[in-house]
Amino acid sequence: xxxxxxxxxxxxxxxxxxxxxxxxxxxxxxxxxxxxxxxxxxxxxxxxxxxxxxxxxxxxxxxxxxxxxxxxxxxxxxxxxxxxxxxxxxxxxxxxxxxxxxxxxxxxxxxxxxxxxxxxxxxxxxxxxxxxxxxxxxxxxxxxxxxxxxxxxxxxxxxxxxxxxxxxxxxxxxxxxxxxxxxxxxxxxxxxxxxxxxxxxxxxxxxxxxxxxxxxxxxxxxxxxxxxxxxxxxxxxxxxxxxxxxxxxxxxxxxxxxxxxxxxxxxxxxxxxxxxxxxxxxxxxxxxxxxxxxxxxxxxxxxxxxxxxxxxxxxxxxxxxxxxxxxxxxxxxxxxxxxxxxxxxxxxxxxxxxxxxxxx
Numbered sequence: 001x002x003x004x005x006x007x008x009x010x011x012x013x014x015x016x017x018x019x020x021x022x023x024x025x026x027x028x029x030x031x032x033x034x035x036x037x038x039x040x041x042x043x044x045x046x047x048x049x050x051x052x053x054x055x056x057x058x059x060x061x062x063x064x065x066x067x068x069x070x071x072x073x074x075x076x077x078x079x080x081x082x083x084x085x086x087x088x089x090x091x092x093x094x095x096x097x098x099x100x101x102x103x104x105x106x107x108x109x110x111x112x113x114x115x116x117x118x119x120x121x122x123x124x125x126x127x128x129x130x131x132x133x134x135x136x137x138x139x140x141x142x143x144x145x146x147x148x149x150x151x152x153x154x155x156x157x158x159x160x161x162x163x164x165x166x167x168x169x170x171x172x173x174x175x176x177x178x179x180x181x182x183x184x185x186x187x188x189x190x191x192x193x194x195x196x197x198x199x200x201x202x203x204x205x206x207x208x209x210x211x212x213x214x215x216x217x218x219x220x221x222x223x224x225x226x227x228x229x230x231x232x233x234x235x236x237x238x239x240x241x242x243x244x245x246x247x248x249x250x251x252x253x254x255x256x257x258x259x260x261x262x263x264x265x266x267x268x269x270x271x272x273x274x275x276x277x278x279x280x281x282x283x284x285x286x287x288x289x290x291x292x293x294x295x296x297x298x299x300x301x302x303x304x305x306x307x308x309x310x311x312x313x314x315x316x317x318x319x320x321x322x323x324x325x326x327x328x329x330x331x332x333x334x335x336x337x338x339x340x341x342x343x344x345x346x347x348x349x350x351x352x353x354x355x356x357x358x359x360x
Contacts, residue, residue, distance in 0.1 A: 169301025178353030
């Protein structure tokens with residue numbers, strides 16, 4: 001199967017400048033393509049990435065000497081048009097919003113390749129096409145890849161690429177497990193295991209507000225504003241990394257040790273409309289939890305079952321099957337009116353999901 005990896009680069013000051021130049025050329029090419037696309041469409045024509053790419057290489061690229069500067073990989077312009085074409089394809093299929101112009105300092109990235117040849121990676125050093133050797137903070141798997149994407153987050157540069165691995169099913173200790181996602185406990189398993197929710201965003205909220213106020217008070221274009229902006233961005237990255245680390249540990253544990261995993265199809269976009277819970281729901285990463293489960297189940301040979309969105313896992317008694325008409329969010333313990341059974345509501349829901357998986 002195809003896996004991807006993203007890790008931080010250990011760059012010298014000169015290498016950071018070179019990466020910024022690549023990102024700037026990719027941004028210029030993307031914005032030029034978007035502007036030209038809009039103008040052609042306004043004139044009644046039907047543009048595509050191939051027409052734009054050909055015109056740019058033959059007429060526009062020759063006018064800007066800085067695009068062909070020494071040490072600049074020329075593949076970045078090709079991928080800029082590919083990304084623009086993909087963005088328009090998603091827009092026409094109603095899978096995403098209409099492409100907008102890119103702004104310097106926001107989501108800076110570029111993609112390079114070795115003209116169709118595989119790029120060897122491995123260890124703590126990678127030789128990038130045209131750019132040369134760069135170091136990483138952690139060791140990479142020894143493999144090859146067709147293309148490499150380099151991006152900037154909070155003034156740090158990261159490398160990302162996809163590679164093929166052979167899947168080998170692991171020895172699962174449990175046949176079926178139900179997983180109930182929540183806010184107090186991020187995941188409650190039918191086996192009784194509970195994973196607490198780190199709630200890093202809520203814990204760091206006051207610090208985020210303080211740094212945001214400091215940023216707002218700085219003069220636009222000043223070095224102090226840039227420093228404040230970077231400091232705030234790094235705190236956001238730290239919060240996101242803690243959330244991702246928690247989700248990766250839980251999903252890896254589930255897929256390695258359980259043959260069949262049953263989770264609910266949560267309506268996250270509808271849940272965040274509750275203004276009292278929106279912040280906590282958005283900071284829990286429910287969608288990312290399911291996304292990780294989907295590809296890790298393939299990697300470890302597990303089966304993922306998605307319960308129907310309207311399956312009453314929380315309202316149903318896991319002991320007798322009686323269904324409650326109403327169960328408020330404040331009721332943290334499930335008390336059955338039929339058989340008198342009493343259990344933590346999250347564990348009760350997880351047991352119901354397990355029963356659904358056993359009957360599937």
